[in-house]
Amino acid sequence: MKIKDIQEEIVDEFSMFDDWMERYEYIIELGKKLPMIKEEFKTENNLIKGCQSKVWLQGEQIDDKIVFTADSDAILTKGIIAILIRTFSNQKASDILEADMGFIDEIGLKEHLSPTRANGLVSMIKNIKMYALAFNTQN
Amino acid sequence: MLDINKIRADFPILSQKVNGKPLVYFDNGATSQKPQVVIDAISKYYQEINANIHRGVHTLSQLATDAYEISRGKLQNHINAKFAHEVLFTSGTTHGINLVANGFASILKPGDEVLVSALEHHSNIVPWQILCEKTGATLRVIPMNEDGELIMSEYDKLLSDKTKIVTVNHISNALGTVNPIKYMIDKAHEVGAAILIDGAQAVPHLKPDVQELDCDFYAFSGHKMCGPTGTGILYGKEAWLNKLPPYQGGGEMIKEVTFEKTTYAELPHKFEAGTPNIAGGIVLGTAVDYMNEVGFENIQQQEKELLEHATSRLLEIEGLKIFGTAKEKTSVVSFNIEGIHPYDIGTIIDKLGIAVRTGHHCTQPIMTFFCIPGTIRASFAFYNTKEEIDVMVEAIKKAQLMLS
Numbered sequence: 001m002k003i004k005d006i007q008e009e010i011v012d013e014f015s016m017f018d019d020w021m022e023r024y025e026y027i028i029e030l031g032k033k034l035p036m037i038k039e040e041f042k043t044e045n046n047l048i049k050g051c052q053s054k055v056w057l058q059g060e061q062i063d064d065k066i067v068f069t070a071d072s073d074a075i076l077t078k079g080i081i082a083i084l085i086r087t088f089s090n091q092k093a094s095d096i097l098e099a100d101m102g103f104i105d106e107i108g109l110k111e112h113l114s115p116t117r118a119n120g121l122v123s124m125i126k127n128i129k130m131y132a133l134a135f136n137t138q139n
Numbered sequence: 140m141l142d143i144n145k146i147r148a149d150f151p152i153l154s155q156k157v158n159g160k161p162l163v164y165f166d167n168g169a170t171s172q173k174p175q176v177v178i179d180a181i182s183k184y185y186q187e188i189n190a191n192i193h194r195g196v197h198t199l200s201q202l203a204t205d206a207y208e209i210s211r212g213k214l215q216n217h218i219n220a221k222f223a224h225e226v227l228f229t230s231g232t233t234h235g236i237n238l239v240a241n242g243f244a245s246i247l248k249p250g251d252e253v254l255v256s257a258l259e260h261h262s263n264i265v266p267w268q269i270l271c272e273k274t275g276a277t278l279r280v281i282p283m284n285e286d287g288e289l290i291m292s293e294y295d296k297l298l299s300d301k302t303k304i305v306t307v308n309h310i311s312n313a314l315g316t317v318n319p320i321k322y323m324i325d326k327a328h329e330v331g332a333a334i335l336i337d338g339a340q341a342v343p344h345l346k347p348d349v350q351e352l353d354c355d356f357y358a359f360s361g362h363k364m365c366g367p368t369g370t371g372i373l374y375g376k377e378a379w380l381n382k383l384p385p386y387q388g389g390g391e392m393i394k395e396v397t398f399e400k401t402t403y404a405e406l407p408h409k410f411e412a413g414t415p416n417i418a419g420g421i422v423l424g425t426a427v428d429y430m431n432e433v434g435f436e437n438i439q440q441q442e443k444e445l446l447e448h449a450t451s452r453l454l455e456i457e458g459l460k461i462f463g464t465a466k467e468k469t470s471v472v473s474f475n476i477e478g479i480h481p482y483d484i485g486t487i488i489d490k491l492g493i494a495v496r497t498g499h500h501c502t503q504p505i506m507t508f509f510c511i512p513g514t515i516r517a518s519f520a521f522y523n524t525k526e527e528i529d530v531m532v533e534a535i536k537k538a539q540l541m542l543s
Contacts, residue, residue: 020158020490021490021541024487024490024541025541028541028542052481052482052485052497052498052513053480053482053512054512073480073512074480074482074483075479075480075483075542076482076483076486076487077482119482
């Protein structure tokens with residue numbers, strides 16, 4: 001699936017929720033289901049230190065796509081990571097670079113991606129794009 | 140006794156709704172809310188007497204200068220400083236600490252020692268690290284115990300004739316511990332060291348008496364004691380302030396300038412270069428008047444009750460652990476719930492209208508000591524109520540249900 005289609009699918013899913021509590025409960029569920037990053041990748045190198053929560057991110061090139069795995073010590077951060085991974089993992093570098101982040105606002109999670117939130121998510125997106133840029137230049 | 144409804148009516152922000160819920164503001168350790176008199180005084184300054192101070196012969200400049208100096212006098216009385224010129228206006232505690240640390244660069248030599256405590260805010264660690272890097276002096280740390288109390292027997296051992304300055308907070312921002320500063324001041328003086336007290340977290344709760352304490356420096360912020368942001372005071376003993384070199388060069392701080400040599404102005408102007416936060420400085424005096432009108436005995440009584448209520452109610456929650464259990468502590472409760480990240484709790488209870496601080500509170504060494512990523516910190520002011528604490532406890536229980 002293309003990034004844009006996945007994002008539309010996520011927006012659809014979130015439109016079913018009436019209030020923030022249902023949205024957050026769903027994010028918590030997603031966080032719990034998030035495939036953990038392999039222990040060997042939970043290195044200082046892959047660590048994004050937010051002021052509030054920590055995020056680990058690992059990217060691997062498989063064929064012409066990049067596969068991301070990630071983890072966090074906070075469950076809400078983890079849930080949003082799950083959404084980001086679903087959007088960006090297993091995609092072509094060039095598509096990742098072009099992707100728009102507007103859907104986060106549409107699902108009412110914009111505040112979590114504010115730089116002042118210091119939860120590591122803004123840096124995570126930056127790092128996802130950096131991976132894509134690096135793989136794009138290699139090929 | 141406080142008439143709590145009357146007090147709350149003084150603070151317009153407290154009747155606000157946040158995320159559709161009545162605001163419960165428990166982030167007073169970060170900054171306090173402002174009473175209407177303070178808010179009004181800011182407008183009044185700009186509407187009626189705005190002019191630059193100590194410069195013009197015109198009437199407005201004179202009025203503004205008088206108001207600024209009257210405020211300095213209020214602050215002098217408030218902390219019982221011997222002279223008004225020992226009371227320097229700053230932009231806040233951080234500014235005050237940096238001013239002193241920078242001044243000590245001309246005093247310290249390699250081999251000298253600076254003592255900081257394990258309970259310090261980063262702003263009372265980093266300026267001293269920079270100082271030590273510049274001078275070759277060594278930074279040494281007064282350790283704490285599991286309750287978050289500084290260990291005085293270790294402090295005694297660390298003090299020596301190498302110690303040139305000790306720096307410690309009056310009250311810890313992360314844990315609420317009240318440190319035995321009178322003892323620490325006397326001990327520092329026995330070895331000939333100067334001592335700076337970071338009073339940022341103390342001034343919202345008590346009235347420091349700098350002469351009785353006999354500290355060399357006492358720094359605090361205005362915004363944590365109902366005053367405007369960007370205001371603060373550095374108290375310094377006259378002899379020390381005369382000894383330290385100026386921190387910033389500029390207007391106001393000079394006596395005479397030629398390209399060959401500049402002579403500096405007398406205290407306090409030597410340390411007050413440039414146009415200051417005039418409105419802020421004046422209104423800090425209004426805030427101090429307000430706090431004194433409420434009365435520090437009343438403030439302490441109310442906050443003591445809030446702390447006791449919060450501690451017992453929070454401990455009802457399964458898996459909740461309080462960090463900072465010092466015998467002497469102020470109205471701060473720092474805690475975590477087993478298996479749940481503080482960020483998650485903070486985010487969910489924010490949705491329920493409750494403002495607490497989560498994270499490391501700019502005290503990473505304390506978090507490292509307890510091996511935790513951070514805590515949830517509820518810090519209470521005299522305008523908070525037990526009912527608000529009950530609302531928070533219910534919100535935390537709800538968050539715990541969602542998150543586990």
